Amino acid sequence: MTQVPALSPEEAARFRDFERQRHDALSTSYHDFFTPVTALAIGPLLDAVRLSAGSRLLDVATGPGALAARALGRGARPVGVDLSPGMIDLARRLHPEIDFRVADVERLPFDDGSFDAAVCGFALGHFPYPEAAVAECVRVLAPGGRIAFSWWDDPSQQRIQGLFREAIADVGAKPPPAVPAGYSVLKFSDTAEFRRLLDGAKLTEVEVVDHRTTHLIPDVDTLWRGGLGSFVVTAAAIDHQDDATKAAIRAALERRAAAYATPDGLRLPIAFKIGSGRKPG
């Protein structure tokens, strides 16, 4: 695995702003297209922290709040936080009974040991300093509490994002300027890196488990519009191209997606990892 240099504080601040602005702009379209996909990890995440009724659960980078809502349904006491005020507004509208707050994962507004469990769905690759993010989540966990993160498998296995990446590469389009060169969205698609991250936070009982399923998308147009309305880096990479380049990326996506056509629509392989551990004590 190639070593990725740490981002400078300026690059990290720019990256956070980019994340906040893009997620603010995409909240509703993200929810419509992508919440049903990320929701495939909710059960495994809640199982990984052994959620029980009455548990105080922190959902970090909650987005539209679907995971926190499922936890509430299981009798837990969830709180959701996210960097994006747009996502938090949406989460509050969808689930008014849950406490949602705007917060950066590196500065959680809670005392040490406030939660019995913490989960974080598909956000590790959005944090400029993942080690600091994990350490902050562990800080607010009570001794003996469990924590679990989901992250996408390699794009060769996680085909929704994989098809977009390949279509962009087919056309030779350049990445968006707001994404720092040292940033690697795929770092934790590697099991050894994921495990190293959790071991580095001094967690015990660390496990990284692969999950595989599929998701049906009615047609290429839904995939194209859904991807542009959900993936911050990919959408930014496509948005700043001219119309001819966008059309070429769209055509490449259609060619590649044809491999997954079924009579019901596109049946796309979904692959993610759940990394989990326990705070000593």
Ligand SMILES: C[S@@+](CC[C@H](N)C(=O)[O-])C[C@H]1O[C@@H](n2cnc3c(N)ncnc32)[C@H](O)[C@@H]1O
């Ligand atoms: C791909 S979405 C995942 C949302 C939700 N957990 C899910 O599984 O659908 C990533 C989320 O991370 C949030 N995020 C990005 N950087 C963050 C940070 N530094 N602190 C907290 N949340 C952050 C984004 O605003 C966005 O809602």
